[in-house]
Amino acid sequence: MNDEASAQEHGRPVPLAQRLRFLLDQRAEREGGHPHSTYTLAAALNEQERRAGRVPENKKAFVTAAFLGKLLRGEQDDPRMSVLIALSEYFECSIDDLAAPVRDxxxxxxxxxxxxxxxxxxxxxxxxxxxxxxxxxxxxxxxxxxxxxx
Structure with a gap:
């Protein structure tokens, strides 16, 4: 049994990686079933943050595809608050929803x-x-x- 299944079975919080994959799948279904790559997601988040004025034009990227890949694989599970805010806006959910466990x-x-x-x-x-x-x-x-x- 993997750690995520064990966590769900025992009522422990589900890892951020699983919540993000769930939200990505939901968004892909809403948009016609095409899954987002980490590159597509990074580009969308970078554009969103630039339009909101939270990233200077001279900064190359707010978030990278490599970092998002680590989040999605569970290799990184403690992003900056600014990344959580950007993800919650992108997925149109609250930070609480993003941080809350995905229920079995x-x-x-x-x-x-x-x-x-x-x-x-x-x-x-x-x-x-x-x-x-x-x-x-x-x-x-x-x-x-x-x-x-x-």
């Missing part, structure tokens, strides 16, 4: 089962292929169902 799918499924929502959770997989209009409609329907009955 079995745990999520168990919680759905206990709430009597397993069938709805399982349908989410097929709903992932919905287009923007379908997703908007689904969100509107879920919002309506979540409102307390009067």
């Amino acid at each position: 799918q079995a745990e999520v499924l168990d919680r759905l089962r206990r709430a009597g929502l397993e069938d709805i959770g399982m349908r989410a997989v097929s709903l992932a292929s919905l287009g923007p209009t379908g997703l908007r409609t689904l969100r509107t329907m879920l919002d309506a169902v979540e409102r307390p009955e009067e």
